[in-house]
Amino acid sequence: MAKMSSPAETERCIESLTAVFWRYAGKDSNSSTLSKTEFLTFMNTELAAFTKNQKDLGILDHRMKKLDVNSDVQLEFQEFLNLTGSLGVACHESFSRSRKYTRGALGAGLHTNPLSFQLPSHHHLLMDHTYPEPSRDSR
């Protein structure tokens, strides 16, 4: 097998986000989706900066319902992507406002706005889009 070169940052991040999903989704018998318990563990571990100061205990329940577009009380990978995408938009807007980027600055901007991924309405397009059920037959 040919030796692989080291992946670039973008490739590495995409792979990491996918791996994170599988790591948390694999905690129960349904290893390809995030249950509500797995979602809460994910949020409180991987996005603790956004959740730790949250006083409204129902906010994560509400977020899960918004992400769960097919209402099966599980998050498929495409539904999970909507969360990461909307957080990316929040990061992007944070940087757009400051117009000065240094490593960590985006995180810092978001740290001061816990759960700032509750985005303005036009970004809810990222959240509200209905993906069809994954199916081999639909390919």
Next chain:
Amino acid sequence: MAKMSSPAETERCIESLTAVFWRYAGKDSNSSTLSKTEFLTFMNTELAAFTKNQKDLGILDHRMKKLDVNSDVQLEFQEFLNLTGSLGVACHESFSRSRKYTRGALGAGLHTNPLSFQLPSHHHLLMDHTYPEPSRDSR
């Protein structure tokens, strides 16, 4: 200012993907979007594993047109997210098929399928969704 704890993997990846966009978008005078030239530089640097064996030189032109949903010959951040999202889906499917994940395995799977981000039709929902123009007025 309170000392920040080290960000978790998910937060770091989201921030990195945002930073990568700004790094490439900032190469010309319009620093908030990717021009065609900037997109090609991004693809050939950050996703070289997918482009290096590509014989069809028009494929990146075609991909840019598909991503550029508002046809302004620039990629806004939301349009860029559709690319990373669809690559995430490709990673996810690669892992779903193999059912054994080790670090680098997803990359390896994709390396063998250059431009495997040309996804089956139901994933084109990720590509074909029309985002409104970013506007401060629409918030």
